[in-house]
Amino acid sequence: MNKTELIEHIAKSADISKAAAARSLDAVIDAVTTSLKNNDSVTLVGFGTFSVGERAARSGRNPRTGEVIKIKSAKVPKFRAGKLLKDAVN
Template sequence: MTKQEFVNAIAADSGLSKADTEKALNAITETIKNTLAQGESVQLVGFGTFSISERAARTGRNPQTGKEIQIAAKKVAKFKPGKALDESIN
């Protein structure tokens, strides 16, 4: 599902205009992004939790040449589905 298809589906379910729905969706994604950038997690009960995890530096291998390369440490975003979401999928 693309972002526009997502906006259309939310607008149809909520009765909001597509413009208002897109503004709300953009506000939600920006808020989640800014909260994660501050090192905090976002928990939506019944849906899931967005959090930040630190990935340690490691040695990798270039698949074309076989040469070893150093992969820098970095932070990555994680999502853990909540119980209700997990049960609705399975």
């Protein structure tokens, strides 16, 4: 399912226009993104938790030259599925 299909599904399920569904989805994505930028987590009970993790600095290898390179530490978004979502999938 892509974003367009998700918007269509939201519009049909909530009995709203596709434009309203698109605005709602964009607002949710924006809220999650803003929270993660501020190092906050977002918990949707039953669905899951979005959080920010730290990836440590490490050394890697350039596949073309074989040269050892240093990879900087980075913040990465993480998602941990909630119980209801896990149960629905299984």
